[in-house]
Amino acid sequence: MSRLLRILALPALAAAAYALKGPPDPLRPSTPEDGVGPLTRRRYWVELEGAERSPEEIARHWREHLPNHAPKWLAYFRGLDGPIPPVEVGTRLWIQMMLVRRGRVVVEHIDPLGFRVRTLRLHPDAGTSDFRVYPQDKPGHLILQIESLLRTNSQFDRLAYIFGAHAGQRRNWELTLSSVAAYAGGALVNRGHESLEMPQLAHSYSLPELPEVPVGVDAGTADHA
Numbered sequence: 001m002s003r004l005l006r007i008l009a010l011p012a013l014a015a016a017a018y019a020l021k022g023p024p025d026p027l028r029p030s031t032p033e034d035g036v037g038p039l040t041r042r043r044y045w046v047e048l049e050g051a052e053r054s055p056e057e058i059a060r061h062w063r064e065h066l067p068n069h070a071p072k073w074l075a076y077f078r079g080l081d082g083p084i085p086p087v088e089v090g091t092r093l094w095i096q097m098m099l100v101r102r103g104r105v106v107v108e109h110i111d112p113l114g115f116r117v118r119t120l121r122l123h124p125d126a127g128t129s130d131f132r133v134y135p136q137d138k139p140g141h142l143i144l145q146i147e148s149l150l151r152t153n154s155q156f157d158r159l160a161y162i163f164g165a166h167a168g169q170r171r172n173w174e175l176t177l178s179s180v181a182a183y184a185g186g187a188l189v190n191r192g193h194e195s196l197e198m199p200q201l202a203h204s205y206s207l208p209e210l211p212e213v214p215v216g217v218d219a220g221t222a223d224h225a
Contacts, residue, residue, distance in 0.1 A: 023121045023122060025121050026121050026122035027104060027120050027121065027122065028120060029106060029108075029118050029119070029121075030118070030119050030120060030121050030123070030126040030127070030153070031118075031126060031127065032126055032127045032149065032150065032151045033126075034121070034126040034151075034153070035126035035127065035150065035151025035152055035153050035154075036151060036152055036153070036154060036155055036158055037151055037155075037158045038151065038197040038198075039149070039150075039151050039198065039199065039201055040148075040149075040150055040151065040195060040196065040197050040201075041147065041148065041149050041194075041196045041198075041201040041203075042147070042148045042150070042169075042170075042193070042194070042195045043145065043146070043147045043148075043193065043194050043195075043204070044145065044146045044147075044170070044173040044177060044191075044192075044193045045143055045144060045145040045146075045191065045192055045193070046143070046144050046177045046178070046181050046188055046190070046191040047141075047142075047143050047188070047190035047191065048140075048142055048143070048144070048181055048186045048187065048188055048189065049140060049141050049186055049187050049189050050140045050141075050185070050186035050187055051140045051141070051142055051184045051185055051186040052140070052184065052185030052186060053183070053184050053185060055112075055113055055133040055135045055142055056112045056113065056133075058133050058142075058144070058180065058183065058184045059112060059113045059114050059115070059131075059132070059133045060112075061180075061183060062115075062131060062133075062180050062183075063087050063107075063110065063114075063115045063131070064084070064085035064086065064087050065085070066087070066093075066131075066176075067084070068179075069176045069179040069180050069183075070172060070175070070176045070179075071171075071172060071175045073098075073099065074097065074098055074168055074171060074175070075095055075096075075097050075098075075103075075172045075176075076095065076096040076097075077093050077094070077095055078093070078094050079091065079092070079093065079094065080092040080093055080094040080104060087107060087110075087115070088107065088110065089107055089108065090106065090107065091107045092104060092105070092106045092107075092120070093105050093106075093107070093117070095123075097124070097168075097172075098165070098168050101124055101160075102122055102123075103119070103122065103123040103124060103125075104119070104120040104121075104122045104123055105118060105119050105120060105123065106118050106120060108128070109207050111208075113132060113133045113134070113135075114130060114131050114132035114133060114205065115130075115131055116128055116130045116131070116203075116207065117129050117131075121153075123153060124152065124153050124154075124157040124160070124161075124165070125148070125150040125152055125153055125157070126150060126151050126152070126153050127148065127149050127150035127151060128148070128149055128150070128203070129146065129147070129148040129149075130145075130146070130147045130148075130149075130203050130204070130205055131145075131146055132144075132145050132147070132204075132205055133145075140186055142184070144177050144180055144181060144184070145204070146173045146176065146177065147203055147204055147205075149201055149202070149203055170193060173193075174191070177191070
């Protein structure tokens, strides 16, 4: 029986070793097609009234100071290629998640009310996350939202998500939103989250246009990525 258990454990050990070692092309931008399992949209938001800062100021500060807003024990951010700020299109971020799991992302879009990052191959997920400020009709009334469109990067990451990583991820983004809300000022009147699994999903905010060559890929080598 013990020999059978060892044999059955080999695939799990191999998957864990692969996840911890990382893929052979760790800094290549990834898409949901690189992942496994269902395509999932995870959305977290808070609603504020009487915000004391403009939506544009909040979005800019959020982008430039994401490491200060995220709880370091859940997601420790820093610049991969140099100190941040500044954070611009093409800026790559180094992440240590829950003290043990590594992640790398690249900023692929910035506009006055938000920014979007794309995972690199060295990340538990494959896809994009959007950080956005939505002004409402009344001055000072706005919604802060984090929305991810992802698949897990590997079967190991899928199992980790099912057996607990999802709770850490949710808590990370809830605390991040609370921190950004505190910077914005005003009163937090509502908050929530949702997770949807469907064959085809899209972000709430559509980018004006996508570059022909993904951000983070050298145009001269894109055909060989």
